Amino acid sequence: MRFKDWATRVLLISLMFMSLIVVLLIGRATKLQNNPTTSRASNPQVTAFSQYPQAQFQSAKEPEKKSQNVIKSPVKINKPVARYVTTQAFAQYRPNYQVVAVNPTNYGERYAQDANGVPLNNQPIIVLHETGYSASSAINFFQVAHSDESVQASYHALIKLDGTVVYLVPPEKRAFGAANSVFETPQGVETVQTNPNLPASVNNFAYHVSLETPPDGYDASSQQTHSGYTEAQYNSLAWLIAQSQVPDDRITTHHLVDRSGKKVDPINFDGNKFLSLLNTYRQVRPIYRVSK
Secondary structure (H helix, E strand, C coil): CCHHHHHHHHHHHHHHHHHHHHHHHHHHHHHHHHCCCCCCCCCHHHHCCCCCCCHHHHCCCCCCCCCCCCCCCCCCCCCCCEEEEECHHHHHCCCCEEECCCCHHHEEECCCECCCCCECCCCCEEEEEECCCCHHHHHHHHCCCCCCCCCCCCCCEEECCCCCEEECCCCCEEECCCCCECEEECCEEECECCCCCCCCECHHHEEEEEECCCHHHCCCCCHHHCCCCCHHHHHHHHHHHCCCCCCHHHEEEHHHHECCCCCCCCCCCCHHHHHHHHHHHEEEEECCCCCC
16 A cells, blocks of 8 residues: 555545544534533522621722712621521412613612711611602612612612512612611611712612502502502512621611601501511521630
8 A cells, every 4th residue: 555545545534534533522512501500500599688787788899970989898797606597488489580780870880988088887778668659660670770879779689569579680789778877786787878969878788678569558658558468478578688698687678767857668568568578488506616
């Protein structure tokens, strides 16, 4: 056999092997791509709220529109002696959910220091609201850009009349839910001023959740003209908050934290019913530490 013929056969065999390897690799890649167990999944009912209020929720980036410097390292929080765990009742309740994008002008970063450069270490709170009008009207407002900082507003989550949970602002971000606000505790009042031109508020350490107002409650200012909230709303609210580590005594309302004298929501809210459901969906589990 001449050398030229031998070299040609070797080259053809090599090309056949390379083609076979390429076909096998393409087939494997296609199988992995079509396999649902290896694809990425995004489940807001697990990820959107379950991380709040761990330490990273107060880590912050420097927003472009603010002149204040933001410390990027997470703020230290007290180590808990117990933690909440969800129950079987929580696992059995499956509310519908939606994820809605909010215009970036209507929320910001959580600061690690206030406007005067003082480090912040506030423990998280949850503030309950109501929309005032329909859920769709609130969502539409949040999706519109607002250049006026006194107009910007948002919630982290909203619960419709049918119990649907609408995720709006990620928990690690600062929603603009309660301007000019203070949270009162036995140890004193808590509030944070992040903008020297605006009143201090609880927004930097608050998670804001709003209930959709019933149609008969539009423009209402008293319990007599407001029918309250649905059973589905109470269940979804308790289910949502059960995923947090915020204790009962740090769950409050917009009316209680407001210092403008204008906020009365959520009107006709049954706190006892809510807490009873919350305790059904989560329980306290002590954290045992080994003594050294």
